[in-house]
Amino acid sequence: MATSNAKVKVGIIGCGNIAPAYIKGCQAFSVLDLVACADIEMERAELLAAQYDLKPYTVAGLLTDPDIQIVINLTIPRAHAEVSLAVIEAGKHVHSEKPLATTRADGKKVVEAAKQAGVRVGCAPDTFLGGGGQTCRKLIEDGWIGEPVAATAFMMGHGPESWHPNPDFYYQQGGGPLFDMGPYYLTALVNLLGPVKRVGATTRMSFLERIATSEMHYGRHIPVEVATHTTAVLDFASGPVGTAILSFDIWAHNLPRIEIYGSEGTLSVPDPNTFRGPASVWRTDEREWREMPMTHNVNVGRGIGVADMAYGLLSGRAHRASGDLAYHVLEIMESFDEASSAGKYVEIESRPAQPAPLPLGLLPGTLDE
Numbered sequence: 063m064a065t066s067n068a069k070v071k072v073g074i075i076g077c078g079n080i081a082p083a084y085i086k087g088c089q090a091f092s093v094l095d096l097v098a099c100a101d102i103e104m105e106r107a108e109l110l111a112a113q114y115d116l117k118p119y120t121v122a123g124l125l126t127d128p129d130i131q132i133v134i135n136l137t138i139p140r141a142h143a144e145v146s147l148a149v150i151e152a153g154k155h156v157h158s159e160k161p162l163a164t165t166r167a168d169g170k171k172v173v174e175a176a177k178q179a180g181v182r183v184g185c186a187p188d189t190f191l192g193g194g195g196q197t198c199r200k201l202i203e204d205g206w207i208g209e210p211v212a213a214t215a216f217m218m219g220h221g222p223e224s225w226h227p228n229p230d231f232y233y234q235q236g237g238g239p240l241f242d243m244g245p246y247y248l249t250a251l252v253n254l255l256g257p258v259k260r261v262g263a264t265t266r267m268s269f270l271e272r273i274a275t276s277e278m279h280y281g282r283h284i285p286v287e288v289a290t291h292t293t294a295v296l297d298f299a300s301g302p303v304g305t306a307i308l309s310f311d312i313w314a315h316n317l318p319r320i321e322i323y324g325s326e327g328t329l330s331v332p333d334p335n336t337f338r339g340p341a342s343v344w345r346t347d348e349r350e351w352r353e354m355p356m357t358h359n360v361n362v363g364r365g366i367g368v369a370d371m372a373y374g375l376l377s378g379r380a381h382r383a384s385g386d387l388a389y390h391v392l393e394i395m396e397s398f399d400e401a402s403s404a405g406k407y408v409e410i411e412s413r414p415a416q417p418a419p420l421p422l423g424l425l426p427g428t429l430d431e
């Protein structure tokens with residue numbers, strides 16, 4: 063059983079743009095003891111280690127440190143599977159950034175290798191564990207919109223080349239709006255409505271190259287290797303039907319991020335790339351939008367999924383941002399491309415359990431044991 067002062071030692075592989083957010087997020091949970099970081103480029107590990115008082119390692123060095131139990135894989139998408147497999151082979155638990163892998167086949171290898179080795183796989187996004195995602199889950203389960211019948215999810219923008227310091231990977235296999243942002247929207251939908259059983263989609267690559275406008279790469283041409291616009295239909299196993307658009311080809315729009323439509327009203331879901339609200343409900347008996355109070359903590363960040371895994375390790379319970387959930391999302395994303403090329407619906411084979419909701423009344427910096 064977990065005790066309030068038990069700690070799990072954690073290391074990071076991949077010391078890039080998102081690493082500081084994880085470090086701060088992990089430091090907010092006393093169950094996590096983040097001690098080390100590694101990168102394929104040793105100088106990056108040394109720089110991050112000096113900033114946050116961590117031990118810098120080569121990747122091999124971190125993997126052979128016997129004290130480290132969970133490794134957070136913050137490498138670029140096409141390295142995720144290879145790095146996660148190396149972590150598993152070293153007998154450690156891994157929490158990967160999204161996507162779990164860039165192909166369903168590699169995702170399956172990661173999940174199955176972990177099962178064989180008796181270690182855990184977790185995967186981003188863990189944003190659905192924030193106050194916004196958990197409040198929406200509770201509102202649906204408590205019947206505020208009646209029986210869910212449909213959902214929409216729209217992530218539309220013009221890509222990260224205007225701000226990201228290394229934007230190329232967003233236009234390579236494992237990137238694009240689908241693999242980059244899709245996991246937030248699809249994981250949020252699965253958290254709210256359960257797994258998906260069938261998808262249809264049309265995808266397109268609207269521009270053959272992108273032009274960076276960030277200060278450091280201004281004017282640089284980036285080749286595009288992946289679809290940058292996906293329009294999809296999702297049939298949820300529980301009954302509702304979803305419509306999703308994920309695009310890096312849109313300059314401006316007036317569509318919501320996520321809405322869930324029920325027999326008694328509508329739920330407006332907050333940005334699934336944040337841990338916050340607001341969540342609003344429109345009900346037939348009130349006929350106006352009402353912003354709902356948050357039932358769960360919004361002051362959490364990236365790392366809550368790692369903390370949830372650590373609590374799971376200590377108590378034996380399942381963790382919520384699981385490899386099975388991420389594999390399901392990966393299967394959905396890859397099936398959009400297949401549905402588009404084949405011009406037909408694709409059945410989704412994986413059927414993970416809807417992640418358990420977080421209990422009410424957790425103290426800040428803690429999760430359920």
Ligand SMILES: NC(=O)c1ccc[n+]([C@@H]2O[C@H](COP(=O)([O-])OP(=O)(O)OC[C@H]3O[C@@H](n4cnc5c(N)ncnc54)[C@H](O)[C@@H]3O)[C@@H](O)[C@H]2O)c1
Nearest residue numbers: 076077078079080101102106136137138139141159160228
């Ligand atoms: N930047 C963001 O705002 C953001 C937000 C959420 C999620 N993410 C996700 O986090 C991951 C990392 O993104 P980022 O923006 O930090 O990228 P980045 O390019 O800034 O950093 C990636 C780091 O991984 C290292 N790396 C690459 N391959 C490696 C390997 N095989 N072994 C060890 N180290 C390796 C690189 O040297 C680099 O330091 C991606 O999956 C991305 O989708 C990023």
